[in-house]
Amino acid sequence: MKKNNSLLLSTPYIIWMLLFTLIPLGVVAFYAFTDPATGEFTLENMNALSAYLPVLWESIYYALISALICLLLGYPVAYYIAHRTPAVQKFLHMLVMLPMCMSFLLRTLAWVGLLQDTGLINRFLDWIGIGALPLIRTPGAVILGMVYNYLPYMILPLYSTIVKIDGRLIEAAEDLGCNGVQTFGRVVLPLSTPGIFTGITMVFVPAVSTFYISQKLGGTDTVLIGDVIERLFKQGQNQNLGAALSLVLMALVFVCTDIMNRFGGSSDEEGGVIV
Amino acid sequence: MSKELIRLQDLVMEFDGERILDGINLYIKDHEFLTLLGPSGCGKTTTLRIIGGFLSATSGSVLFDGKSIGDVPPYKRQVNTVFQRYALFPHLDVFDNIAFGLKVAKLPKAEITERVQEMLAIVGLRGYENRRIDSLSGGQQQRVAIARALVNRPKVLLLDEPLAALDLRLRKDMQNELKRIQQTLGITFVYVTHDQEEALSMSDTVVVMDKGRIQQIGKPEDIYNEPKNAFVADFIGESNILDGIMLADYKVKFFGRTFKCLDAGFEANEPVDVVIRPEDIDFVPVEEGHLTGTVTSVTFKGLNYDIIVDFKGFKWLIQTTDFQPVGATVGIRLNPEDIHIMKKSEYSGMFGDYSSYSAEYDELVEDAGDEEE
Numbered sequence: 196m197k198k199n200n201s202l203l204l205s206t207p208y209i210i211w212m213l214l215f216t217l218i219p220l221g222v223v224a225f226y227a228f229t230d231p232a233t234g235e236f237t238l239e240n241m242n243a244l245s246a247y248l249p250v251l252w253e254s255i256y257y258a259l260i261s262a263l264i265c266l267l268l269g270y271p272v273a274y275y276i277a278h279r280t281p282a283v284q285k286f287l288h289m290l291v292m293l294p295m296c297m298s299f300l301l302r303t304l305a306w307v308g309l310l311q312d313t314g315l316i317n318r319f320l321d322w323i324g325i326g327a328l329p330l331i332r333t334p335g336a337v338i339l340g341m342v343y344n345y346l347p348y349m350i351l352p353l354y355s356t357i358v359k360i361d362g363r364l365i366e367a368a369e370d371l372g373c374n375g376v377q378t379f380g381r382v383v384l385p386l387s388t389p390g391i392f393t394g395i396t397m398v399f400v401p402a403v404s405t406f407y408i409s410q411k412l413g414g415t416d417t418v419l420i421g422d423v424i425e426r427l428f429k430q431g432q433n434q435n436l437g438a439a440l441s442l443v444l445m446a447l448v449f450v451c452t453d454i455m456n457r458f459g460g461s462s463d464e465e466g467g468v469i470v
Numbered sequence: 471m472s473k474e475l476i477r478l479q480d481l482v483m484e485f486d487g488e489r490i491l492d493g494i495n496l497y498i499k500d501h502e503f504l505t506l507l508g509p510s511g512c513g514k515t516t517t518l519r520i521i522g523g524f525l526s527a528t529s530g531s532v533l534f535d536g537k538s539i540g541d542v543p544p545y546k547r548q549v550n551t552v553f554q555r556y557a558l559f560p561h562l563d564v565f566d567n568i569a570f571g572l573k574v575a576k577l578p579k580a581e582i583t584e585r586v587q588e589m590l591a592i593v594g595l596r597g598y599e600n601r602r603i604d605s606l607s608g609g610q611q612q613r614v615a616i617a618r619a620l621v622n623r624p625k626v627l628l629l630d631e632p633l634a635a636l637d638l639r640l641r642k643d644m645q646n647e648l649k650r651i652q653q654t655l656g657i658t659f660v661y662v663t664h665d666q667e668e669a670l671s672m673s674d675t676v677v678v679m680d681k682g683r684i685q686q687i688g689k690p691e692d693i694y695n696e697p698k699n700a701f702v703a704d705f706i707g708e709s710n711i712l713d714g715i716m717l718a719d720y721k722v723k724f725f726g727r728t729f730k731c732l733d734a735g736f737e738a739n740e741p742v743d744v745v746i747r748p749e750d751i752d753f754v755p756v757e758e759g760h761l762t763g764t765v766t767s768v769t770f771k772g773l774n775y776d777i778i779v780d781f782k783g784f785k786w787l788i789q790t791t792d793f794q795p796v797g798a799t800v801g802i803r804l805n806p807e808d809i810h811i812m813k814k815s816e817y818s819g820m821f822g823d824y825s826s827y828s829a830e831y832d833e834l835v836e837d838a839g840d841e842e843e
Contacts, residue, residue, distance in 0.1 A: 363557035366524055369544040370551045371571035371622065381574070385561045 226438035240439035247423060247440060251447075254420040257334075257409075258402035261341035262395045265349035268342070269394065270387075273353035277360075284358070291350050303340055303411050310336055310412065332414035340408040345401060349394040356390025357383070388458070396455040400448050420444055472500040475625065475658055476521060481530035483516055483682070490516050491527070492682040498626075498660060499675075503652050505661045507669040508679035509705070514662045515554075515630055517679075521660060522551050522628050550619035551628040555635050556611045558603045564590075564614055565599040571622040589617040592651060609640045616651070626658045633668065645672055666706050670694060678702050699812055703745045704821035710786045711822025714744040714811070722811055725761060725782065729804055733811035743812040745822070748789040749774075750808040759801020765794050778824055785824040 230237040276287045294302060309315050310331040317327040330336060360383060368378040406421030413419075420440065427437030476498040483491035491513045498504050506514035519525040520532060523544035531538050539547060550571070558567050566573075568589055572582045590596050593613035603611065612632060619627055632648075633641045649672050652659045663669055669676050670690040678685045678693060678701075686698040697703035700711050714724035719734035724744050736742060756762050763781040777788045779800060794800055 361557060363553050363555075364559060366544070367551070367553060367557040367559070368570075369524075370522065370549075370553075371618070372545045372574040374543075374545055377574055381570070382559060 223438045223441055226435045227442045228439075229435055231433060231435045240435050243436055244439055244443060247420070250418060250423055251420050251443075253418075254403050255447075257337060257341065257419060258399045261338055261345065261402045262349070262398040264338065264342050265346050265398045266391065266394060269346055269349035269353055270391075273350050273357055273390070274383075276350075276354050277358040288351075288354065291347050291354075295347055299344060300407065302344060303408055306336070306340055306343065307331065307411050310339075331412060332417075334413070334417055336412040337409050337417050337419075340412045341398075341402045341405065344408065345398040348397040348401075352393040352397065353387065353390040356387050356393075360386045392455045392458050396452050399451060399455075403448065403451075404444055472502070474498070475500045475502075475535060476660075477533040477536075478517070478521075479531045479533065481517070481520065481527045481532070483513070483520070483525070484528045490682050491520075494530070494682075494684060496677060496684065496687070498658060500625075500658055501656050502674050503649070503659045503661065503672060504675045504677065505663060505669040505673040506677050506679060507663060507666060507705075508685075509664055512679040513682040514664075514679050518551075518628050518630055518660060518662050521626070522549055523547050548625040549628060550622050550624040550626075551630065552615045552619050552632045554630045554632070556615040556632075558611055558614055558618070560603050562603070563599065564595065564601050564603070564606070567603065567614055568617045568621050570618060575622075585621050586617075589621045592620070592654070593617045593647075608636050609644065612636065612644060613647075616648070620651070620655065620657070624657065626660060627652075629659060629661045631662055631664070633663075633665075641668070648672065670706070678705065680705070696810065697745060697812060699815035700743050700745075700817040700819075700821045701815070703743075703810075703812065704817075708748045708787055708789070709822050710746045710748060710824070712744045712746070712784065713819075714742050716740045716742050716811060720806075722809065725784075727760060729760070729809055730806040731809040731811055732806050733809075736811070736813075741814055743814060743818050743822075745810040745812060746786070746804065746808060747810075748776075748787040751786070751788045751790070751802050751804070753788075753790065753792050753794060754801045754803050756799055756801040758803065760803050762799060762801050765796050765798045765800060768794070768796055787824045 227240055228236055228238070230239060272291075276284055276291075279287065307314075311317070312327060312329070312331065314331070316330060321327050364382055364386070365378055368382045373381060404421045406419060406425045409417050409419045409422055424437050424440050424444070427433050427440065474497045478494050478496045481491050481494035482489070494513070494517060496517075506517055508514050516525060520527050523539070523542060526540060532540055534548070559570065562570065565586055568586045569582050572585060577585075586599075587596075590598065593616055595610060595613050595617070598606070598610070598614075603614070606614065612635075615632070629648075633644050636644060645668060648659070648661075661669075661672065670693070673690055675687065676690050676693045677687050680701050686693055686702045688696070693702065694706055697706060697709070700709075703709040703711060712724050714722045716733075716736040716739065717723050717728060718738055719736075720731055722729055722731050722733070722742065722744060761781050763779040763786070765777055766780050766785065767778040769776040771789075774789045774791050775793055777790060777794060779786050779788055779802075788802070
């Protein structure tokens with residue numbers, strides 16, 4: 196009886212998943228293995244992907260660098276928030292989430308305004324006598340855009356892991372001879388690994404497949420895998436090749452997530468915050 | 471007697487304008503098992519945390535071996551702690567938990583292994599080296615916590631209500647175990663508990679605390695037999711406490727009668743508190759008794775009956791194996807050694823009346839449930 200009810204209640208979602216996730220996925224797979232001209236089964240698209248390997252590596256590289264910077268910036272913030280009084284924690288938590296209330300596209304465009312050659316930053320640099328610098332259309336700008344947009348996804352799981360570390364464990368470590376640095380290295384850091392791996396996954400996955408950030412902030416030489424896929428589809432060059440590339444990217448994301456989950460141990464239960 | 475190891479001088483602790491400790495003076499001898507006993511909020515855990523270095527007192531000093539250690543951080547003190555609910559490291563197995571302090575001290579690997587094995591044998595956990603902490607029972611976690619502290623060979627082991635989370639049976643076993651370990655290793659134990667029975671059965675010295683002040687320090691027998699005031703008399707075991715007047719040395723008057731007692735040194739006609747322990751009272755036939763009363767309630771306790779007897783409107787608790795039905799008229803005799811005289815204190819009149827017998831028990835249960843301070 197109860198089982199039937201829950202199945203009934205989840206039916207709308209199952210239909211939704213079927214219509215808008217599974218079937219489109221099937222279509223992507225179908226395109227990936229068919230010839231654009233004849234519509235027959237072919238492995239040609241997959242074979243052609245080797246040309247895109249450098250782009251794929253570059254995308255992974257950018258996403259990993261961004262995830263690492265997010266970790267280095269985010270960990271101290273998460274640690275700081277977790278050690279405030281509950282009221283302050285709530286407020287700071289809200290501040291971290293605040294940028295996410297605004298459209299991702301708008302936020303990235305705002306950076307264009309700031310970074311461009313006649314933008315706010317360069318005008319300021321000009322004014323204090325340093326002179327305008329090439330900021331936009333650089334790899335640095337792309338990394339900046341990724342870090343800026345995805346930092347909250349790093350801070351929140353870290354925070355929710357660190358806040359759960361029992362204060363008495365820290366006292367126990369001190370009691371057993373650890374100074375501040377040793378306490379951090381032997382107790383706090385190991386106990387925050389689930390949050391670290393969840394955070395890295397949550398930054399890496401959207402960063403590796405983004406195309407908007409690299410298009411707006413990157414130069415013509417910064418082409419990421421997301422850009423390539425978008426171009427193959429939108430400019431109608433080769434939808435079948437685009438589908439193949441999407442499939443590979445998705446597989447890559449799955450593999451990365453799985454590896455992270457393995458490292459993180461119980462990250463599913465402890466990493467917690469998925470926004 | 472062995473030498474003094476720790477001395478607390480005029481310790482005052484204030485927190486948010488509230489006085490948690492109000493002038494604690496105490497010295498702890500080497501190799502001693504000393505217990506800080508009191509209800510929750512009495513300041514016993516605060517005192518322990520000051521010795522451990524996790525809190526610093528608002529004023530007053532802590533001397534270790536004659537030297538002030540007020541500014542020494544916890545990791546540099548020759549003291550280790552067994553925390554309330556153990557605080558074991560969940561990311562390490564049993565071996566690494568116990569080895570934690572030794573690894574931090576960078577001891578050679580062979581020595582670490584040897585000392586951990588030795589500790590595992592002492593706490594009876596041989597073969598558990600590679601077990602995860604969350605796969606252990608409460609009693610086993612307790613043993614790991616003790617081993618983790620003792621393996622560092624501290625001069626003093628601080629124990630903060632270590633048995634509070636265990637069930638009664640296990641608690642009794644661990645009491646014996648702890649006492650055995652303390653005697654085997656000859657380490658000073660400073661033990662915090664709200665359980666008077668635990669304190670009496672394990673300690674060399676009991677320090678009874680309430681409201682941030684020490685009420686009495688003494689051997690368990692002395693604390694029980696010669697409580698200093700109504701609070702101690704009531705907190706350590708059950709007590710009937712009556713108003714009396716000390717007529718002269720060895721002569722006290724209460725309930726309109728004069729009784730012989732063993733106490734002296736009071737002023738003539740000084741008002742005093744008279745303590746009579748419930749287990750010291752025996753029923754006698756009415757005509758032989760000093761006092762006559764009516765039984766109003768009987769509770770079977772296993773070892774004995776708790777019988778409430780109404781003497782002229784004042785209800786006493788009497789613990790006896792001699793059953794009397796509700797409504798029976800009974801007589802009692804009071805021998806001089808059954809009567810203990812205390813000076814009047816701020817606690818006079820607050821304890822020792824069993825008119826609201828059940829309420830008294832509720833209070834005790836509440837106390838036991840609330841171990842955090």
